[in-house]
Amino acid sequence: MGFLRKASKTLKQSNYVSLLFNFNPLSSRITHERFSITRALFCTQSRQNYTKEKAIIDLSQYPPELVRNFSIIAHVDHGKSTLADRLLELTGTIKKGLGQPQYLDKLQVERERGITVKAQTATMFYKNIINGDDFKDGKESSNYLLNLIDTPGHVDFSYEVSRSLAACQGVLLVVDAAQGVQAQTVANFYLAFESNLAIIPVINKIDQPTADPDRVKGQLKSMFDLDPSDALLTSAKTGVGLEHVLPAVIERIPPPPGKSESSLRMLLLDSYFDEYRGVICHVAVVDGALRKGDKISSAATGKSYEAMDIGIMHPELTPTGILFTGQVGYVITGMRTTKEARIGDTIYHTKSTVDVEPLPGFKAAKHMVFSGLFPADGSDFEALSHAIEKLTCNDASVSVTKETSTALGLGFRCGFLGLLHMDVFHQRLEQEYGAHIISTVPTVPYIYEYSDGSKLEVQNPAALPSNPKQRVVACWEPTVIATIVMPSEYVGPVITLLSERRGEQLEYSFIDSQRVFMKYRLPLREIVIDFYNELKSITSGYASFDYEDSDYQPSDLVKLDILLNGQAVDAMATIVHNSKSYRVGRELVEKLKKVIDRQMFEIIIQAAIGSKIIARETVTAMRKNVLAKCYGGDITRKKKLLEKQKEGKKRMKRVGSVDVPQEAFHELLKVS
Numbered sequence: 001m002g003f004l005r006k007a008s009k010t011l012k013q014s015n016y017v018s019l020l021f022n023f024n025p026l027s028s029r030i031t032h033e034r035f036s037i038t039r040a041l042f043c044t045q046s047r048q049n050y051t052k053e054k055a056i057i058d059l060s061q062y063p064p065e066l067v068r069n070f071s072i073i074a075h076v077d078h079g080k081s082t083l084a085d086r087l088l089e090l091t092g093t094i095k096k097g098l099g100q101p102q103y104l105d106k107l108q109v110e111r112e113r114g115i116t117v118k119a120q121t122a123t124m125f126y127k128n129i130i131n132g133d134d135f136k137d138g139k140e141s142s143n144y145l146l147n148l149i150d151t152p153g154h155v156d157f158s159y160e161v162s163r164s165l166a167a168c169q170g171v172l173l174v175v176d177a178a179q180g181v182q183a184q185t186v187a188n189f190y191l192a193f194e195s196n197l198a199i200i201p202v203i204n205k206i207d208q209p210t211a212d213p214d215r216v217k218g219q220l221k222s223m224f225d226l227d228p229s230d231a232l233l234t235s236a237k238t239g240v241g242l243e244h245v246l247p248a249v250i251e252r253i254p255p256p257p258g259k260s261e262s263s264l265r266m267l268l269l270d271s272y273f274d275e276y277r278g279v280i281c282h283v284a285v286v287d288g289a290l291r292k293g294d295k296i297s298s299a300a301t302g303k304s305y306e307a308m309d310i311g312i313m314h315p316e317l318t319p320t321g322i323l324f325t326g327q328v329g330y331v332i333t334g335m336r337t338t339k340e341a342r343i344g345d346t347i348y349h350t351k352s353t354v355d356v357e358p359l360p361g362f363k364a365a366k367h368m369v370f371s372g373l374f375p376a377d378g379s380d381f382e383a384l385s386h387a388i389e390k391l392t393c394n395d396a397s398v399s400v401t402k403e404t405s406t407a408l409g410l411g412f413r414c415g416f417l418g419l420l421h422m423d424v425f426h427q428r429l430e431q432e433y434g435a436h437i438i439s440t441v442p443t444v445p446y447i448y449e450y451s452d453g454s455k456l457e458v459q460n461p462a463a464l465p466s467n468p469k470q471r472v473v474a475c476w477e478p479t480v481i482a483t484i485v486m487p488s489e490y491v492g493p494v495i496t497l498l499s500e501r502r503g504e505q506l507e508y509s510f511i512d513s514q515r516v517f518m519k520y521r522l523p524l525r526e527i528v529i530d531f532y533n534e535l536k537s538i539t540s541g542y543a544s545f546d547y548e549d550s551d552y553q554p555s556d557l558v559k560l561d562i563l564l565n566g567q568a569v570d571a572m573a574t575i576v577h578n579s580k581s582y583r584v585g586r587e588l589v590e591k592l593k594k595v596i597d598r599q600m601f602e603i604i605i606q607a608a609i610g611s612k613i614i615a616r617e618t619v620t621a622m623r624k625n626v627l628a629k630c631y632g633g634d635i636t637r638k639k640k641l642l643e644k645q646k647e648g649k650k651r652m653k654r655v656g657s658v659d660v661p662q663e664a665f666h667e668l669l670k671v672s
């Protein structure tokens, strides 16, 4: 949660006004320079021609040695965004209290779930006052430009984290003083460690009654070999210890290493679409400088653009007209869609006289789950198509292809980074675009090899013939390496759960006397459906879990069809491991029996593998219609009942002759 989440939403508003009225020179160690910036802004504002005004912040005062780029990483809810807000307040970038969640105009989905979904950048100006004095030992304290990147904590969005780290030289590794090291602390530590970043441990929430900073220091030492004396103790809530954070950033994180005199090389970190300004690219200038009006080219697409507007996120879009080596900011180039802005791309000057070597870039985002999305009402297809197009403009990590289902009509097959990502996407479609959707059981991408030697990635079970055994010679399923951290008393039930889910233990160790750390290889399919809830429930919520994708492994897979009155429903087909097919088939038909209402005729629900029926349930026929309840001739009552029936019908999908309620598709999500 925090101010940074709001930034991308409010791009269309000028930040000048908010800067003006939120500025309080007494509230923090704000630099003289920023004060003059604000004064200049005031003059600009009063002349009411700020749109024509030249860039005001002079970034040339910040050579790389006065720049620090850092990220805040942590397990979910350990307080990253709250800490980010406090640092923005401390530097006068936002007014105290502005970062309070209730004030913010954030995405509804983030507010409701209390999670960060998108990494956000903010530039702060900070005067590193030496021991409270502007001068010490004849040395004047310096003004620094600090770029802070707040990252999401949930595993689905770890791609955002690794991308953010590419623009940083260091991180604040935030750990909750009561909860200690958790699964995502481990995952995020290794992301930073493998990228050779400086790591500053921050033990946060020390105000909590159950806080035990010494125990957490011990964990940091035993797990990561971090020196306990390096840990900063903070409470982002009460403000205790925050004064040590930015001085530590300046002292312990190295400046960006780029070469000012070299040709421009700029890393494209992220992009999003703004209705008024088009595509806004977040960039890190690695070498050289970028000026407004420069002609620039993309190494990935070869296309050229003009840098029409350049600036920093301070904390919203603030034009500066230039970005120098080591600085992080935004550029608007007139790109029409975010598809042109390839994340990880290298941007250079079109007329560069030397051959610019592209930067390493990033691994492409990997889609872990796929699911079909259909309009609840078939006539809403165009509206859904429009909503998906708009939403994917700001979430390029979703893949979309058209799909046709016999049962559900025209729709889309979408690929997501994980189940939470999928849920967030659905929720945003419904909340921001009013779309009513039916989604099919999420599936993972399997690989099938056919007798003719061809290999195919199968993202949709319906795409497989009902009896694939005839042609399939082998299949593989994706696996993940899962990290689980939990109190030692839960080890037994967790190991049982993991072996039921076909897991293979790779590592088992103690973090301290009470907490255990385990690594398992698991088939991705086994964690996609209801794994996390079950893990939480058997550990009373004390286990934390993270995973990274790993290799494919050979697997014995079968396609499980669901038949209603003898007709296979393509949108209900699923791929399961052979060893579980009978149990899953039985559970599916039982669930469907509970949610499919009795109709005027008998409904037979069957699960089948090829032509073999493995489970069956019957919904008996109903003898009366709704009006039969209506004795006498009360016309208003009759109308009411018919209306009610009509409403109910809207939430139904007709599959053959059977009306299937939307819940039926949701229920299928819960069978693993």
Ligand SMILES: Nc1nc2c(ncn2[C@@H]2O[C@H](COP(=O)(O)OP(=O)(O)OP(=O)(O)O)[C@@H](O)[C@H]2O)c(=O)[nH]1
Binding pocket: 001, 074, 075, 076, 077, 078, 079, 080, 081, 082, 083, 114, 115, 116, 117, 151, 152, 153, 154, 204, 205, 206, 207, 208, 234, 235, 236, 237, 238
């Ligand atoms: N007691 C206490 N609560 C805190 C402190 N810092 C943050 N919190 C609370 O912890 C909860 C999670 O804080 P966030 O800042 O949203 O955590 P986060 O790590 O950004 O969460 P994600 O973005 O979902 O990963 C919120 O309710 C905060 O108010 C602290 O120092 N003390």
